[in-house]
Amino acid sequence: MRSLKHPRAEDLILSDVLRALGDPVRLEIVRMAEGCDGLPCNAFLEAIPKSTASHHWRVLREAGVIRQVPEGTSRRNFLRREDLEARFPGLLDAVLGSG
Amino acid sequence: MRSLKHPRAEDLILSDVLRALGDPVRLEIVRMAEGCDGLPCNAFLEAIPKSTASHHWRVLREAGVIRQVPEGTSRRNFLRREDLEARFPGLLDAVLGSG
DNA sequence: ACGTTTATTCGATATTAATCGAACAATTTG
DNA sequence: CAAATTGTTCGATTAATATCGAATAAACGT
Numbered sequence: 001m002r003s004l005k006h007p008r009a010e011d012l013i014l015s016d017v018l019r020a021l022g023d024p025v026r027l028e029i030v031r032m033a034e035g036c037d038g039l040p041c042n043a044f045l046e047a048i049p050k051s052t053a054s055h056h057w058r059v060l061r062e063a064g065v066i067r068q069v070p071e072g073t074s075r076r077n078f079l080r081r082e083d084l085e086a087r088f089p090g091l092l093d094a095v096l097g098s099g
Numbered sequence: 100m101r102s103l104k105h106p107r108a109e110d111l112i113l114s115d116v117l118r119a120l121g122d123p124v125r126l127e128i129v130r131m132a133e134g135c136d137g138l139p140c141n142a143f144l145e146a147i148p149k150s151t152a153s154h155h156w157r158v159l160r161e162a163g164v165i166r167q168v169p170e171g172t173s174r175r176n177f178l179r180r181e182d183l184e185a186r187f188p189g190l191l192d193a194v195l196g197s198g
Numbered sequence: 199a200c201g202t203t204t205a206t207t208c209g210a211t212a213t214t215a216a217t218c219g220a221a222c223a224a225t226t227t228g
Numbered sequence: 229c230a231a232a233t234t235g236t237t238c239g240a241t242t243a244a245t246a247t248c249g250a251a252t253a254a255a256c257g258t
Contacts, residue, residue, distance in 0.1 A: 023118065074233080158245095
Protein backbone atom coordinates (compact mmCIF):
# COMPACT_ATOMS: atom_id res chain seq x y z
CA MET A 1 0.00 0.00 0.00
CA ARG A 2 3.00 2.22 -0.36
CA SER A 3 4.21 4.10 -3.43
CA LEU A 4 1.77 6.96 -3.60
CA LYS A 5 2.79 9.01 -6.57
CA HIS A 6 2.40 12.73 -6.09
CA PRO A 7 3.26 15.24 -8.81
CA ARG A 8 5.90 17.75 -7.86
CA ALA A 9 4.71 21.25 -7.12
CA GLU A 10 6.39 22.66 -10.20
CA ASP A 11 4.78 20.02 -12.39
CA LEU A 12 1.20 20.82 -11.51
CA ILE A 13 -0.94 21.43 -14.56
CA LEU A 14 -3.70 23.97 -14.30
CA SER A 15 -6.23 22.18 -16.44
CA ASP A 16 -5.69 18.99 -14.46
CA VAL A 17 -6.25 20.80 -11.18
CA LEU A 18 -9.37 22.50 -12.50
CA ARG A 19 -10.78 19.28 -13.86
CA ALA A 20 -10.10 17.54 -10.57
CA LEU A 21 -11.99 20.29 -8.79
CA GLY A 22 -14.69 20.39 -11.43
CA ASP A 23 -16.67 17.54 -9.97
CA PRO A 24 -19.31 18.08 -7.29
CA VAL A 25 -18.23 15.10 -5.22
CA ARG A 26 -14.56 16.08 -5.25
CA LEU A 27 -15.39 19.67 -4.54
CA GLU A 28 -17.24 18.44 -1.50
CA ILE A 29 -14.23 16.37 -0.47
CA VAL A 30 -11.92 19.33 -0.80
CA ARG A 31 -14.24 21.57 1.14
CA MET A 32 -14.40 19.00 3.86
CA ALA A 33 -10.64 18.70 3.82
CA GLU A 34 -10.33 22.42 4.40
CA GLY A 35 -9.66 22.97 8.04
CA CYS A 36 -9.52 19.22 8.64
CA ASP A 37 -5.90 18.48 7.98
CA GLY A 38 -5.21 14.79 8.13
CA LEU A 39 -8.67 13.67 7.20
CA PRO A 40 -8.84 9.91 6.59
CA CYS A 41 -10.12 8.59 3.26
CA ASN A 42 -13.30 7.22 4.75
CA ALA A 43 -14.29 10.65 5.98
CA PHE A 44 -17.81 10.31 4.69
CA LEU A 45 -18.30 6.66 4.08
CA GLU A 46 -21.98 6.77 4.85
CA ALA A 47 -22.44 8.91 1.78
CA ILE A 48 -20.47 7.07 -0.89
CA PRO A 49 -18.98 3.58 -1.22
CA LYS A 50 -15.34 2.95 -0.44
CA SER A 51 -14.27 2.29 -3.99
CA THR A 52 -15.87 5.45 -5.27
CA ALA A 53 -14.29 7.54 -2.56
CA SER A 54 -10.94 5.93 -3.25
CA HIS A 55 -11.28 6.87 -6.89
CA HIS A 56 -11.93 10.53 -6.09
CA TRP A 57 -9.09 10.75 -3.58
CA ARG A 58 -6.85 9.37 -6.24
CA VAL A 59 -7.90 11.90 -8.86
CA LEU A 60 -7.29 14.69 -6.38
CA ARG A 61 -3.90 13.27 -5.46
CA GLU A 62 -2.75 12.78 -9.04
CA ALA A 63 -3.77 16.31 -9.92
CA GLY A 64 -1.75 17.53 -6.97
CA VAL A 65 -4.62 18.93 -4.97
CA ILE A 66 -4.05 16.74 -1.93
CA ARG A 67 -1.21 14.82 -0.41
CA GLN A 68 -1.78 11.39 1.10
CA VAL A 69 0.42 10.22 3.94
CA PRO A 70 0.12 6.57 5.01
CA GLU A 71 -0.43 6.10 8.71
CA GLY A 72 -1.13 2.64 9.88
CA THR A 73 -3.82 1.01 7.84
CA SER A 74 -5.21 4.41 7.14
CA ARG A 75 -3.82 7.48 5.48
CA ARG A 76 -4.05 11.11 6.21
CA ASN A 77 -5.07 13.57 3.55
CA PHE A 78 -3.74 17.09 3.35
CA LEU A 79 -4.58 19.92 1.04
CA ARG A 80 -1.42 21.02 -0.78
CA ARG A 81 -2.01 24.65 0.05
CA GLU A 82 1.53 25.94 -0.29
CA ASP A 83 2.21 24.06 -3.50
CA LEU A 84 -1.02 25.22 -5.07
CA GLU A 85 -0.47 28.75 -3.90
CA ALA A 86 3.04 28.79 -5.30
CA ARG A 87 1.96 27.50 -8.67
CA PHE A 88 -1.50 29.07 -9.01
CA PRO A 89 -1.69 31.99 -6.62
CA GLY A 90 -5.13 32.67 -5.27
CA LEU A 91 -6.76 29.71 -6.92
CA LEU A 92 -7.44 27.52 -3.92
CA ASP A 93 -8.68 30.44 -1.86
CA ALA A 94 -11.02 31.44 -4.64
CA VAL A 95 -12.37 27.92 -4.93
CA LEU A 96 -12.77 27.43 -1.19
CA GLY A 97 -14.02 30.92 -0.54
CA SER A 98 -16.92 30.66 -2.93
CA GLY A 99 -20.17 29.30 -1.61
CA MET B 100 -29.28 31.68 -34.86
CA ARG B 101 -30.78 33.58 -31.95
CA SER B 102 -31.75 32.21 -28.56
CA LEU B 103 -28.41 31.84 -26.90
CA LYS B 104 -29.11 30.64 -23.41
CA HIS B 105 -26.86 32.13 -20.78
CA PRO B 106 -27.13 31.24 -17.10
CA ARG B 107 -27.79 34.18 -14.81
CA ALA B 108 -24.89 35.38 -12.74
CA GLU B 109 -26.48 34.22 -9.51
CA ASP B 110 -27.09 30.78 -10.94
CA LEU B 111 -23.49 30.00 -11.82
CA ILE B 112 -22.33 26.72 -10.35
CA LEU B 113 -18.74 26.44 -9.26
CA SER B 114 -18.16 22.85 -10.30
CA ASP B 115 -19.59 23.62 -13.73
CA VAL B 116 -17.29 26.59 -14.16
CA LEU B 117 -14.30 24.59 -13.03
CA ARG B 118 -15.10 21.72 -15.30
CA ALA B 119 -15.55 24.08 -18.22
CA LEU B 120 -12.14 25.52 -17.49
CA GLY B 121 -10.62 22.12 -16.82
CA ASP B 122 -9.99 21.33 -20.45
CA PRO B 123 -6.78 22.37 -22.18
CA VAL B 124 -8.51 23.54 -25.33
CA ARG B 125 -11.04 25.64 -23.47
CA LEU B 126 -8.41 27.05 -21.19
CA GLU B 127 -6.59 28.14 -24.30
CA ILE B 128 -9.76 29.73 -25.63
CA VAL B 129 -10.32 31.62 -22.41
CA ARG B 130 -6.74 32.79 -22.29
CA MET B 131 -7.04 34.02 -25.82
CA ALA B 132 -10.30 35.72 -24.96
CA GLU B 133 -8.58 37.61 -22.18
CA GLY B 134 -7.79 41.06 -23.45
CA CYS B 135 -9.55 40.31 -26.72
CA ASP B 136 -13.08 41.31 -25.91
CA GLY B 137 -15.40 40.52 -28.74
CA LEU B 138 -13.37 37.69 -30.19
CA PRO B 139 -15.26 35.82 -32.93
CA CYS B 140 -15.84 32.09 -32.63
CA ASN B 141 -13.43 31.26 -35.41
CA ALA B 142 -10.59 32.94 -33.60
CA PHE B 143 -8.25 30.06 -34.19
CA LEU B 144 -9.76 28.09 -36.96
CA GLU B 145 -6.47 26.92 -38.29
CA ALA B 146 -5.99 24.95 -35.12
CA ILE B 147 -9.30 23.15 -34.65
CA PRO B 148 -12.30 22.41 -36.86
CA LYS B 149 -15.37 24.62 -36.70
CA SER B 150 -17.63 22.08 -35.09
CA THR B 151 -15.15 21.33 -32.34
CA ALA B 152 -14.65 25.00 -31.62
CA SER B 153 -18.37 25.55 -31.56
CA HIS B 154 -18.72 22.78 -29.03
CA HIS B 155 -16.17 24.35 -26.71
CA TRP B 156 -17.64 27.82 -27.01
CA ARG B 157 -20.95 26.33 -26.08
CA VAL B 158 -19.62 24.58 -22.98
CA LEU B 159 -18.03 27.83 -21.87
CA ARG B 160 -21.23 29.75 -22.50
CA GLU B 161 -23.47 27.29 -20.69
CA ALA B 162 -21.16 27.28 -17.70
CA GLY B 163 -21.37 31.06 -17.67
CA VAL B 164 -17.72 31.72 -18.42
CA ILE B 165 -18.37 33.68 -21.60
CA ARG B 166 -21.20 35.64 -23.12
CA GLN B 167 -21.94 35.40 -26.80
CA VAL B 168 -23.48 38.35 -28.58
CA PRO B 169 -24.72 37.84 -32.13
CA GLU B 170 -23.43 40.36 -34.61
CA GLY B 171 -24.27 39.79 -38.18
CA THR B 172 -23.41 36.28 -39.24
CA SER B 173 -20.78 36.20 -36.55
CA ARG B 174 -20.89 36.59 -32.84
CA ARG B 175 -18.73 38.30 -30.36
CA ASN B 176 -17.46 36.49 -27.30
CA PHE B 177 -16.88 38.20 -24.00
CA LEU B 178 -15.51 36.89 -20.75
CA ARG B 179 -18.09 37.39 -18.01
CA ARG B 180 -15.61 39.00 -15.70
CA GLU B 181 -17.97 40.91 -13.45
CA ASP B 182 -20.39 38.04 -13.08
CA LEU B 183 -17.64 35.59 -12.28
CA GLU B 184 -16.01 37.99 -9.90
CA ALA B 185 -19.28 38.62 -8.10
CA ARG B 186 -20.02 34.95 -7.70
CA PHE B 187 -16.51 33.51 -7.29
CA PRO B 188 -14.23 36.34 -6.24
CA GLY B 189 -10.67 35.96 -7.40
CA LEU B 190 -11.27 32.82 -9.39
CA LEU B 191 -10.89 34.14 -12.90
CA ASP B 192 -7.85 36.19 -12.01
CA ALA B 193 -6.25 33.15 -10.44
CA VAL B 194 -6.95 31.05 -13.51
CA LEU B 195 -5.77 33.68 -15.96
CA GLY B 196 -2.86 34.78 -13.87
CA SER B 197 -1.29 31.37 -13.69
CA GLY B 198 1.12 30.38 -16.40
C1' DA C 199 -32.77 35.78 -55.25
C1' DC C 200 -28.15 34.14 -55.01
C1' DG C 201 -23.83 33.49 -53.15
C1' DT C 202 -20.70 34.29 -49.23
C1' DT C 203 -19.57 34.21 -44.55
C1' DT C 204 -19.98 32.54 -39.95
C1' DA C 205 -21.52 29.43 -36.88
C1' DT C 206 -24.71 25.52 -35.20
C1' DT C 207 -26.54 20.99 -35.37
C1' DC C 208 -26.52 16.21 -36.66
C1' DG C 209 -24.58 11.72 -36.58
C1' DA C 210 -21.07 8.70 -35.72
C1' DT C 211 -17.07 7.22 -33.26
C1' DA C 212 -13.73 7.03 -29.73
C1' DT C 213 -12.14 8.25 -25.41
C1' DT C 214 -12.62 9.27 -20.82
C1' DA C 215 -14.86 9.26 -16.54
C1' DA C 216 -18.19 7.91 -12.68
C1' DT C 217 -20.15 4.34 -10.10
C1' DC C 218 -20.00 0.34 -7.10
C1' DG C 219 -19.61 -4.60 -5.51
C1' DA C 220 -16.28 -8.10 -4.78
C1' DA C 221 -11.77 -9.54 -4.18
C1' DC C 222 -7.37 -8.29 -2.61
C1' DA C 223 -3.46 -5.97 0.11
C1' DA C 224 -1.26 -3.83 4.07
C1' DT C 225 -1.08 -2.71 8.76
C1' DT C 226 -2.19 -3.07 13.49
C1' DT C 227 -3.85 -5.60 17.51
C1' DG C 228 -5.07 -9.62 20.23
C1' DC D 229 -1.14 -16.47 13.25
C1' DA D 230 -5.94 -14.76 13.13
C1' DA D 231 -9.11 -11.08 13.07
C1' DA D 232 -10.21 -6.41 12.42
C1' DT D 233 -9.46 -2.06 10.09
C1' DT D 234 -8.60 0.80 6.21
C1' DG D 235 -7.89 1.42 1.43
C1' DT D 236 -6.80 -0.20 -3.23
C1' DT D 237 -7.60 -2.72 -7.40
C1' DC D 238 -10.36 -5.33 -10.57
C1' DG D 239 -14.11 -5.81 -13.63
C1' DA D 240 -18.25 -4.45 -15.44
C1' DT D 241 -21.65 -1.05 -16.52
C1' DT D 242 -23.24 3.26 -17.56
C1' DA D 243 -22.86 8.02 -18.62
C1' DA D 244 -20.49 11.91 -20.25
C1' DT D 245 -17.26 14.09 -23.23
C1' DA D 246 -14.17 15.11 -27.26
C1' DT D 247 -13.63 14.97 -32.00
C1' DC D 248 -14.84 16.11 -36.72
C1' DG D 249 -17.10 15.89 -41.42
C1' DA D 250 -21.34 16.92 -43.58
C1' DA D 251 -25.55 19.15 -43.67
C1' DT D 252 -28.13 23.04 -42.10
C1' DA D 253 -29.23 27.82 -40.59
C1' DA D 254 -28.97 32.82 -40.24
C1' DA D 255 -27.42 37.26 -41.67
C1' DC D 256 -25.35 40.10 -44.97
C1' DG D 257 -23.99 42.06 -49.57
C1' DT D 258 -24.61 42.41 -54.39
